[in-house]
Amino acid sequence: KQEVTQIPAALSVPEGENLVLNCSFTDSAIYNLQWFRQDPGKGLTSLLLIQSSQREQTSGRLNASLDKSSGRSTLYIAASQPGDSATYLCALRSGGSNYKLTFGKGTLLTVNP
């Protein structure tokens, strides 16, 4: 059974700092991996989707990488801003049920002004 772990569970940084959020998974036979942002009391906003054949994806200040062999993905946020404060969730599709997303518990990011 696929298990997804996100470390750290919470992170607090000063504004302007570059930071990395980590996601690890136990089954490397994944189809794709998606990073989401969740604001308090809100739904999920898709940030980046990486297919299994890709190594990284970039959108603005965000860069996500994927290393299937080591079972890891990272989300890099450059020049963090207070508006980046949210919970960041990693989710992936793998195995026989390739349509369902398996989520980690998320990293709660706080960017302090």
Next chain:
Amino acid sequence: GAGVSQSPRYKVAKRGQDVALRCDPISGHVSLFWYQQALGQGPEFLTYFQNEAQLDKSGLPSDRFFAERPEGSVSTLKIQRTQQEDSAVYLCASSLGRALNTEAFFGQGTRLTVV
């Protein structure tokens, strides 16, 4: 609408009451999912539709949970005889294709509180 729409946003139910949660996916999206998110946890898969066909309901916690998508667009998640452990945020997601290589878009969720 431009995104996935869920209603109601908040629902308080007395234990034993039946509830119905609605999801309007993005127009033209073939795949529709329901997930349950407990406090402090990541979402957990409940069920998957491809058009009107429910292809996977393995995540539904009990036979009190029922989902339908009769015309391949709007979906309803029904919970009968609600229990306190059903309290959670229920998220609906849709994707354009048959899910594998396409991006999933989520609604705002319905926060269910059973008292």
